[in-house]
Amino acid sequence: xxxxxxxxxxxxxxxxxxxxxxxxxxxxxxxxxxxxxxxxxxxxxxxxxxxxxxxxxxxxxxxxxxxxxxxxxxxxxxxxxxxxxxxxxxxxxxxxxxxxxxxxxxxxxxxxxxxxxxxxx
Amino acid sequence: xxxxxxxxxxxxxxxxxxxxxxxxxxxxxxxxxxxxxxxxxxxxxxxxxxxxxxxxxxxxxxxxxxxxxxxxxxxxxxxxxxxxxxxxxxxxxxxxxxxxxxxxxxxxxxxxxxxxxxxxx
Numbered sequence: 001x002x003x004x005x006x007x008x009x010x011x012x013x014x015x016x017x018x019x020x021x022x023x024x025x026x027x028x029x030x031x032x033x034x035x036x037x038x039x040x041x042x043x044x045x046x047x048x049x050x051x052x053x054x055x056x057x058x059x060x061x062x063x064x065x066x067x068x069x070x071x072x073x074x075x076x077x078x079x080x081x082x083x084x085x086x087x088x089x090x091x092x093x094x095x096x097x098x099x100x101x102x103x104x105x106x107x108x109x110x111x112x113x114x115x116x117x118x119x120x121x
Numbered sequence: 122x123x124x125x126x127x128x129x130x131x132x133x134x135x136x137x138x139x140x141x142x143x144x145x146x147x148x149x150x151x152x153x154x155x156x157x158x159x160x161x162x163x164x165x166x167x168x169x170x171x172x173x174x175x176x177x178x179x180x181x182x183x184x185x186x187x188x189x190x191x192x193x194x195x196x197x198x199x200x201x202x203x204x205x206x207x208x209x210x211x212x213x214x215x216x217x218x219x220x221x222x223x224x225x226x227x228x229x230x231x232x233x234x235x236x237x238x239x240x241x242x
Binding site: 009043074083120121 | 122132193195206
């Protein structure tokens with residue numbers, strides 16, 4: 001159960017991914033894990049809407065054989081928090097986790113990315 | 122987007138919750154967040170099985186208005202990792218997050234719980 005958890009708090013996001021677009025966020029996350037060689041076993045994304053039905057933030061997760069990816073967006077703050085957590089059972093998935101986070105940073109374009117690395121297990 | 126992320130790595134779990142029981146784990150997590158006053162907007166649990174179809178670990182998540190809860194279990198190691206992440210938009214959810222984690226610790230019964238507290242945002 002030893003693993004690595006990348007914890008990102010991203011402000012001043014300038015795209016290109018829209019933070020209120022549930023479908024685009026799901027595609028981004030699923031594509032990022034697939035390209036990195038991680039194995040998705042399920043995903044769930046939930047769009048929040050304002051009183052008038054307008055799209056607001058999105059929260060979503062991809063369940064992995066290796067653990068999970070989660071994102072939460074606040075379009076009104078141009079902010080995102082993201083988690084990429086991989087266990088290293090049978091393989092060292094550190095580089096795969098870093099590749100996923102790099103893809104997310106490219107997609108969200110934060111001015112000053114803050115990424116914490118927590119060793120787990 | 123400021124918040125608190127509780128990160129638990131739990132070994133030598135002695136129950137009472139079975140670590141290979143997807144349904145029990147889902148009930149535990151949904152009940153824990155509801156009792157703490159957090160608001161679930163969705164959940165997804167995935168059971169892993171061995172080559173003979175026997176139940177193995179479970180990975181699952183509850184999406185919250187306040188962010189998310191995630192659990193990963195390794196019955197063969199009697200181990201669990203759990204995340205309770207709450208944002209404090211509009212309210213301080215620190216006590217609610219701690220209440221959820223306390224419920225999980227009661228349910229999993231680890232010998233030496235290791236819980237890290239990460240401030241986010």
